[in-house]
Amino acid sequence: xxxxxxxxxxxxxxxxxxxxxxxxxxxxxxxxxxxxxxxxxxxxxxxxxxxxxxxxxxxxxxxxxxxxxxxxxxxxxxxxxxxxxxxxxxxxxxxxxxxxxxxxxxxxxxxxxxxxxxxxxxxxxxxxxxxxxxxxxxxxxxxxxxxxxxxxxxxxxxxxxxxxxxxxxxxxxxxxxxxxxxxxxxxxxxxxxxxxxxxxxxxxxxxxxxxxxxxxxxxxxxxxxxxxxxxxxxxxxxxxxxxxxxxxxxxxxxxxxxxxxxxxxxxxxxxxxxxxxxxxxxxxxxxxxxxxxxxxxxxxxxxxxxxxxxxxxxxxxxxxxxx
Amino acid sequence: xxxxxxxxxxxxxxxxxxxxxxxxxxxxxxxxxxxxxxxxxxxxxxxxxxxxxxxxxxxxxxxxxxxxxxxxxxxxxxxxxxxxxxxxxxxxxxxxxxxxxxxxxxxxxxxxxxxxxxxxxxxxxxxxxxxxxxxxxxxxxxxxxxxxxxxxxxxxxxxxxxxxxxxxxxxxxxxxxxxxxxxxxxxxxxxxxxxxxxxxxxxxxxxxxxxxxxxxxxxxxxxxxxxxxxxxxxxxxxxxxxxxxxxxxxxxxxxxxxxxxxxxxxxxxxxxxxxxxxxxxxxxxxxxxxxxxxxxxxxxxxxxxxxxxxxxxxxxxxxxxxxxxxx
Numbered sequence: 001x002x003x004x005x006x007x008x009x010x011x012x013x014x015x016x017x018x019x020x021x022x023x024x025x026x027x028x029x030x031x032x033x034x035x036x037x038x039x040x041x042x043x044x045x046x047x048x049x050x051x052x053x054x055x056x057x058x059x060x061x062x063x064x065x066x067x068x069x070x071x072x073x074x075x076x077x078x079x080x081x082x083x084x085x086x087x088x089x090x091x092x093x094x095x096x097x098x099x100x101x102x103x104x105x106x107x108x109x110x111x112x113x114x115x116x117x118x119x120x121x122x123x124x125x126x127x128x129x130x131x132x133x134x135x136x137x138x139x140x141x142x143x144x145x146x147x148x149x150x151x152x153x154x155x156x157x158x159x160x161x162x163x164x165x166x167x168x169x170x171x172x173x174x175x176x177x178x179x180x181x182x183x184x185x186x187x188x189x190x191x192x193x194x195x196x197x198x199x200x201x202x203x204x205x206x207x208x209x210x211x212x213x214x215x216x217x218x219x220x221x222x223x224x225x226x227x228x229x230x231x232x233x234x235x236x237x238x239x240x241x242x243x244x245x246x247x248x249x250x251x252x253x254x255x256x257x258x259x260x261x262x263x264x265x266x267x268x269x270x271x272x273x274x275x276x277x278x279x280x281x282x283x284x285x286x287x288x289x290x291x292x293x294x295x296x297x298x299x300x301x302x303x304x305x306x307x308x309x310x311x312x313x314x315x316x317x318x319x320x321x322x323x
Numbered sequence: 324x325x326x327x328x329x330x331x332x333x334x335x336x337x338x339x340x341x342x343x344x345x346x347x348x349x350x351x352x353x354x355x356x357x358x359x360x361x362x363x364x365x366x367x368x369x370x371x372x373x374x375x376x377x378x379x380x381x382x383x384x385x386x387x388x389x390x391x392x393x394x395x396x397x398x399x400x401x402x403x404x405x406x407x408x409x410x411x412x413x414x415x416x417x418x419x420x421x422x423x424x425x426x427x428x429x430x431x432x433x434x435x436x437x438x439x440x441x442x443x444x445x446x447x448x449x450x451x452x453x454x455x456x457x458x459x460x461x462x463x464x465x466x467x468x469x470x471x472x473x474x475x476x477x478x479x480x481x482x483x484x485x486x487x488x489x490x491x492x493x494x495x496x497x498x499x500x501x502x503x504x505x506x507x508x509x510x511x512x513x514x515x516x517x518x519x520x521x522x523x524x525x526x527x528x529x530x531x532x533x534x535x536x537x538x539x540x541x542x543x544x545x546x547x548x549x550x551x552x553x554x555x556x557x558x559x560x561x562x563x564x565x566x567x568x569x570x571x572x573x574x575x576x577x578x579x580x581x582x583x584x585x586x587x588x589x590x591x592x593x594x595x596x597x598x599x600x601x602x603x604x605x606x607x608x609x610x611x612x613x614x615x616x617x618x619x620x621x622x623x624x625x626x627x628x629x630x631x632x633x634x635x636x637x638x639x640x641x642x643x644x645x646x647x648x649x650x
Contacts, residue, residue, distance in 0.1 A: 063456075111642045116456055117401065117592045121638050124579055125631025131624025232624070240464050243457065253454050285476070285571075289468025295461040296448075303453055 013250055013265035017272065024276035031279050037156040043271040045160035046071075046223045048263070050238050051245040052164075052171050053215025055263045057208045058246055059175065061188040061255025062115040064212045066104065066123035068238040070097050071220025073130040075230040078221035079139050082146045086225065089146070093221030094214050100126065101213020105206035115209075123239075131232045140229030150226040160222045167215065172260030180207050188255025240288065244295040245270045252302065270294075355608065355633075362615050369618060376496065378610045383499035384410075384558045386606035387506050388577065389584035391554025393602045394514060394547045396585050399527035399594030400455040405445065405463030406555055407577040411569070412470050413438045413559020418479040418569035427485045431560055438559065439552035441466060446548025450541040463578070471571045478570040481563075490564035499561045503603070506557065510550060510599040519546055527594025583634045584609055591641045609633075 007014065024031040050067050057064045074093035082089045104122055108115045141147060150159050175181040183204050186194040195201060216238075224230035249266020251258035270291065277287045363369045388406050396402050403409075413434045420430035445462045449455045483490060491498050514520035522543045526533040534540060558577070563569040582592075588605025590597025609630060616626045 065456075107639065111639055113638065113642045114593060118635070118638060120402075120579070120582055120592075121586060121631060121634035123631075124583060124634055125628055128624050128626070128628025128631050131622070132628055134624075136622040136624050240460060243460070247457075253457065283471070283476075285468045285471035287468075288464040289472070292461040292464030292468065295457070296465065299453060299457055299461070300448065303451070307452075 010250070010261060010265055013248070013262070013269065016248075017265065017269050020269065020272045020276065024272065024279070028276060028279050031276055034156055036275060036279070038153070038158075039275045040268065040271045041156050041161045042158070043274065044164045044264075044267055045158075045226075046219050046235075047238070047241055047245060047270065048267040049164050049167060049219035049222075050216045050242045051249075051267050052168055052260065052263050053212035053219075054242050055246045055249075055251055055258060055260075056171065056175070056184065056211045056215075057115065058251045058253070059188050059255055059258060060184040060204055060208050061191065062108070062205065062208060063119070063243075063253070064101075064104070064209060065116060065119040065239065066126055067212065067216040067242055068235045069123040069126035069130065070100065070213050070216040071223075071235050071238060072230065072232055073097070073100070073126050073133070073220070074217030075220035075224030075234070076130045076134040076139060076232060079141055079224050079230050080133065082141050082143070082225060086146050086149060089225065090218065090221045094218045097217020097220075098210050098214035101217075102206055102210040104213070105209030106202070108209065109202040109205040115205075127232065134230065134232045136232070138229055138231040141225065144228055147225045147228060150222065160226060163218075163222065167218065168260050168264060171211065171215070174211075175259055180204065184208060185256055188257070190256070237288070240295070241270060241291055244291050244298075247302075248294060248298050253299075355612075359608070359611050359615065363611075366615055366618050369615065372495070374614065374618075378607075378614050379500045379503075380497050381613070382606050382610040383497065383503040384562055384574070385577065385580045385584055385609070386503045386603050387499075387561075388551075388554045388558050389581045389588070389602040389606045390503075390507050390510050390599045391550050391557075392581055393585055393588075393590055393597065393599040394510065394520075394523050394550050395455070396590055396592055397514065397527045397594055397597055398523045398543060398547050399530055400449055400544065400547065401592055401594075402455070402582045402585065403445070403459040403551060404456055404578055405459040405466060406551070406558075406581050407574045408463040408466040408470070409438055409441060409552070409555035410558040410562065410574045410577060411571055412441065412466055413556045414563035414569035414573050415470050415474050415479060415559075415571070417560055418481050418563050419474070421486070422479055422481040431489075431556075434560060435553065435556045438556040439549055442548045442552030442555065443545055446545045449548070450544040467571065474571065476571055478568045480568040483564060483567040486564035489561050499565070502557055502561060506554065507600060507603040513550070514599055519543070523547060524595055528596065580609070580630075583630055586634050586637050586641075587630075589637065589641065592638065596641075 030036075050071060054064055054067055074097045077096050078089040078093035081092050084092070104115075104119065107113075108118050111118070152159055175184065180203070183194065183199045184207070186197065186199055187201060187204050191201070194204075220230075220235060224234075245266040246258065246263055247253075247266070248269050249258065249262040249264075251262055251266075273290060273294070274287055277290060368374055388410065392403055392406065416437055417430055417434045420433060421427060425433075441462075445458055448458045448462075487498075489498060493501065514523060522533070522538045523546075525536070525538055526540065526543050530540075533543075558574065559569075562573055566573075584606035585597075585602045586592055586605070587608060588597070588601035588603070590601055590605075612629060612633075613626050616629065
């Protein structure tokens with residue numbers, strides 16, 4: 001019974017995941033088995049890592065809209081420095097993301113500005129930087145052998161998915177057990193109370209955006225080196241799918257809620273949906289239609305439940321941000 | 324002893340005329356304006372009639388949507404991330420109807436009804452209290468997916484003979500520029516002189532006060548979305564008429580261009596401060612900068628990098644305005 005109690009907070013997401021999986025198994029002959037599992041796990045490397053980073057900003061009540069641009073920028077950096085070797089290139093890309101993330105977090109805390117508003121602007125600039133660094137066109141690896149290690153697989157796992165799950169583990173431990181991790185929840189749950197309790201908003205915000213930038217950057221860098229090249233207009237879709245994944249997984253815009261299990265479940269749901277629909281030959285824009293609808297249903301549903309449950313005027317965290 | 328109950332005349336507080344503090348953005352925009360002016364003088368080919376016409380032409384569609392989105396921003400609802408998709412919806416629907424021999428005016432009115440309805444549907448969700456960015460982001464992918472599925476992602480061509488009033492030109496100036504001017508005048512008037520405009524500004528500068536003083540929150544938000552819907556309709560009609568076809572790839576960078584224009588214009592993205600007129604200026608400034616960089620041979624990346632930095636700069640400068648921080 002104890003195991004069941006542990007699963008209870010995730011019952012809705014697990015239920016949706018099981019229903020989706022069974023529905024696709026019943027209706028789509030190609031669906032199921034190791035191939036499908038491999039395809040589903042593959043999306044953890046890009047969408048999963050980006051979502052994990054974004055989730056950290058969600059917990060403290062912020063929203064980083066620049067993740068897609070960050071992933072592209074790091075991808076361009078990694079592809080263009082691949083001559084140094086795979087690991088230095090990936091690290092360099094990740095470092096660029098972490099540094100820019102820290103800069104963004106610092107400015108957001110310094111200006112006491114709504115992060116959604118700030119990152120709407122900064123994501124334009126970051127994508128511009130990606131275009132500049134890539135010479136305004138696609139860039140590809142000079143030596144494709146560099147990316148060979150990323151193509152190794154063990155059953156349904158490959159190196160990039162393993163890296164992703166290691167990062168999930170680290171982020172999960174950070175959120176659950178570190179002091180800063182707990183402070184993230186405190187800030188998201190009650191900003192004023194957190195300040196009163198002596199939490200440094202500045203440090204928490206910078207930490208959150210650094211982690212977010214680094215995760216998005218690592219994801220982009222790995223995906224691009226694996227596929228052998230990057231076009232600076234890539235990954236635009238992440239601006240929809242990453243928030244969708246974590247909101248479906250059980251995070252809330254108001255912050256203060258959600259952990260790494262929620263991220264994994266949300267990404268798994270989106271991934272099963274994408275792989276399942278793709279297996280039925282559904283074009284990408286229809287998949288986006290489903291993702292968008294799912295996002296609307298989840299957000300409206302959450303909102304309705306919260307309103308009906310508490311019967312008090314909801315606090316709109318992004319329209320008005322007191323500080 | 325006589326008691327006089329003469330009361331000294333009350334010191335009449337001389338009501339200070341309502342004035343907005345000298346905005347910091349004015350200096351910034353002024354500085355940028357001077358830089359642009361100098362650049363214009365030293366850039367050969369900038370002040371030629373053809374180039375000025377080209378600048379106005381590229382400003383018009385972004386400008387129309389930026390101006391009509393400004394009331395949404397002013398009302399404290401940030402902005403819409405579905406303007407490109409809504410405009411594409413309008414364009415594709417218009418092309419489909421006209422290519423099926425509908426009367427152009429009837430087709431345009433039908434497009435207006437559909438696009439405004441789609442916009443109002445988003446407005447209803449936002450009015451209920453949901454985050455406008457997430458709502459329009461999700462709605463955008465639903466609209467784009469539906470349009471792509473319905474049009475099978477093909478281009479729909481139509482005969483441009485009867486759409487001269489949308490895509491032609493008058494006295495050498497493209498028709499779109501006149502629509503841009505008209506929209507700017509009308510929306511600015513709406514925000515300055517009407518009850519709706521005052522309600523929008525009040526909702527944006529202090530939502531709680533607006534609620535307590537009886538501003539109908541839901542209706543205000545829905546009207547704001549109606550205005551945006553009209554803007555996206557116009558963008559769709561004009562954009563498709565100019566090229567004689569419509570597909571899902573039209574207006575590729577509109578969504579963020581529009582937000583950039585509003586922010587660069589100096590409207591506070593948190594609402595209550597700004598004007599549709601400023602957004603028109605922001606759109607124009609963006610076009611001028613883009614054009615200058617283009618004439619000097621700067622690649623696309625440098626141009627969006629500079630626009631992005633301008634947006635970040637404007638947002639940060641507005642945030643540092645005295646008295647705006649406490650919002």
